[in-house]
Amino acid sequence: MDDLPLPVDGPLPADGLFAEARRQLTICNACRYCEGYCAVFPALERRTVLEDPDITHLANLCHDCRACFTACMYAPPHEFAVNPPAVLSEVRRRTYDDYLPKLPRPPWTGLPWMRGRAGVAALAVVAAAGVAALALAVPGGGPAGSPYRVIAYPALLVLVALPCAWGVAVLAMAAARYWRQTAGSFRGLLNGRAWLAATRHAATLRYLRGGGADCSYPTDVPSAARRRLHGCVAYGFLACAGSTIAAAAEQDLAGVRPPYPVVSVPVLLGIAGGLGLMAGCAGLIWLRRRADPASSDPGMTSRDYGLLIALEILAVSGLLTLVLRQTPVYAGVLALHIAAVVTCFCMVPYTKFSHVVYRFLALVHDSAEAPGRQ
Ligand code: SF4
Numbered sequence: 372m373d374d375l376p377l378p379v380d381g382p383l384p385a386d387g388l389f390a391e392a393r394r395q396l397t398i399c400n401a402c403r404y405c406e407g408y409c410a411v412f413p414a415l416e417r418r419t420v421l422e423d424p425d426i427t428h429l430a431n432l433c434h435d436c437r438a439c440f441t442a443c444m445y446a447p448p449h450e451f452a453v454n455p456p457a458v459l460s461e462v463r464r465r466t467y468d469d470y471l472p473k474l475p476r477p478p479w480t481g482l483p484w485m486r487g488r489a490g491v492a493a494l495a496v497v498a499a500a501g502v503a504a505l506a507l508a509v510p511g512g513g514p515a516g517s518p519y520r521v522i523a524y525p526a527l528l529v530l531v532a533l534p535c536a537w538g539v540a541v542l543a544m545a546a547a548r549y550w551r552q553t554a555g556s557f558r559g560l561l562n563g564r565a566w567l568a569a570t571r572h573a574a575t576l577r578y579l580r581g582g583g584a585d586c587s588y589p590t591d592v593p594s595a596a597r598r599r600l601h602g603c604v605a606y607g608f609l610a611c612a613g614s615t616i617a618a619a620a621e622q623d624l625a626g627v628r629p630p631y632p633v634v635s636v637p638v639l640l641g642i643a644g645g646l647g648l649m650a651g652c653a654g655l656i657w658l659r660r661r662a663d664p665a666s667s668d669p670g671m672t673s674r675d676y677g678l679l680i681a682l683e684i685l686a687v688s689g690l691l692t693l694v695l696r697q698t699p700v701y702a703g704v705l706a707l708h709i710a711a712v713v714t715c716f717c718m719v720p721y722t723k724f725s726h727v728v729y730r731f732l733a734l735v736h737d738s739a740e741a742p743g744r745q
């Protein structure tokens with residue numbers, strides 16, 4: 372390892388990031404001490420040459436458990452300054468932006484404060500508030516506690532479906548570009564076994580176990596807290612999505628319109644999902660505040676907070692619509708919740724939520740490369 376260049380001091384230029392990641396991963400590939408911790412190191416060992424797409428793939432396989440950093444004998448203050456979670460999180464952040472489709476820039480983004488993500492955020496909030504106000508101006512009918520008494524069903528449907536379609540379309544384009552560059556042919560996506568294995572690894576949060584002893588997060592002491600809280604957020608989100616699907620099935624298949632009783636599938640799923648999201652997001656924010664900032668990219672840290680706070684707002688406003696549905700403030704609370712939903716759908720490809728897509732595709736790619744991995 373004598374001929375390896377030493378680390379660069381200070382912030383890395385954009386084109387130096389992959390060189391720095393390559394330098395650190397080359398040391399890891401010679402060392403191999405951490406090969407049992409996660410999928411990153413076995414995938415690294417299968418590669419004799421590390422091109423930029425390989426590094427992107429490895430970065431998205433990393434679950435930021437920090438077990439390797441805690442164990443590393445070459446971590447700072449050693450002159451090799453190996454810190455895989457930090458450099459891989461910076462690669463992830465840069466590639467999240469790079470894979471988004473390049474949209475034509477509207478004239479108002481020439482204003483400094485409207486550039487980039489801040490511009491998209493500002494537009495999403497204005498659009499959500501404007502459309503929510505418009506929908507509130509055309510109330511429908513129904514019993515007390517029904518959302519359609521506040522907002523007519525067609526208006527509500529358009530209001531939510533349009534930004535949802537936008538968010539899904541942008542994420543799908545980004546995912547296609549990511550897969551094309553990191554895995555090559557789209558035929559690789561037809562590997563059913565790889566999908567099954569990736570689904571199992573994602574559902575069990577396998578790589579948040581730090582090789583078995585759990586994450587070295589937020590401190591060097593292994594802890595299951597992050598994995599459990601992450602599970603609350605992930606399954607809480609799925610329960611909320613299930614609540615919406617169940618409500619649609621009740622209405623459009625069974626012909627039962629809202630409001631639904633507390634003991635019903637849509638409401639019970641909504642309560643479980645909302646509470647899971649609230650507890651999981653609050654806990655992850657608390658862990659993030661205690662975590663060592665040296666092992667993460669500052670830009671990724673701010674995206675972590677952004678996503679967790681957005682999900683917290685969605686969960687709290689959603690639960691309030693249930694608790695307050697028979698009160699005079701229901702209309703205002705529902706409008707706030709819908710505005711939050713619309714804003715989140717508009718913003719979703721530009722937030723850390725996109726890690727769900729990239730990480731799952733990285734797991735599919737890895738499972739296809741190593742079909743024997745259980
Ligand atoms: S993180 Fe450190 S201990 Fe682990 S493989 Fe890399 S160089 Fe070796």
Ligand code: SF4
Nearest residue numbers: 409433434436437439
């Ligand atoms: S931080 Fe965890 S998941 Fe990432 S490379 Fe290190 S051991 Fe693997």
